[in-house]
Amino acid sequence: MYTNILEIMSKVPERPKGGKRTPFYWWRRFKSHKNLPYRATLINKIRNGDFEYPILFKQADWELEWMKQDQKVFIKEYKGYDYTQDSLYHDIERRYIKRYNLLFKDAHHQELDRLNRLVENLSDEFTIKKTLIREWMDTFTGTTEQLYYYCARKKGININSKKILDNSWKQ
Numbered sequence: 001m002y003t004n005i006l007e008i009m010s011k012v013p014e015r016p017k018g019g020k021r022t023p024f025y026w027w028r029r030f031k032s033h034k035n036l037p038y039r040a041t042l043i044n045k046i047r048n049g050d051f052e053y054p055i056l057f058k059q060a061d062w063e064l065e066w067m068k069q070d071q072k073v074f075i076k077e078y079k080g081y082d083y084t085q086d087s088l089y090h091d092i093e094r095r096y097i098k099r100y101n102l103l104f105k106d107a108h109h110q111e112l113d114r115l116n117r118l119v120e121n122l123s124d125e126f127t128i129k130k131t132l133i134r135e136w137m138d139t140f141t142g143t144t145e146q147l148y149y150y151c152a153r154k155k156g157i158n159i160n161s162k163k164i165l166d167n168s169w170k171q
Helices: 002-010 042-048 056-077 087-126 130-139 144-154 159-168
Strands: none
Touching: 042 087, 042 144, 056 087, 087 130, 087 144, 130 144, 144 159
């Protein structure tokens, strides 16, 4: 799963054409991540990617790349004297910057929400103070699943037993 996400994030994809969009999120071109239900175990939510870095940041960067591509096409086909003075050239930039700003704003909200939910869920799972978990998260360099087992180890839980139990649970 992680290699697929890294592969997607490393290159700019083709811009999606058309598609059914909701008027409430018109600026999003791709489907959103589907979180597991509330009753799912924390480890399954972590493995599903419910607390990972939002791909919306990368999608916002793609918007800037697509803007540059459209501007290059406009310049190539431009028949006037100075393309920088043409309002159509600036309209291209306005459209993409508007979408970029909205995606970036959504990404910040989503990232903050995911981090807060992760702290709350880890705190509830292991009965550890939220401030302590936040301190660990500031200096932790591993994955979210490794953080989960780090919290278990700090609480005094046998990690091998915890991994066996976590693998035996179904979603």
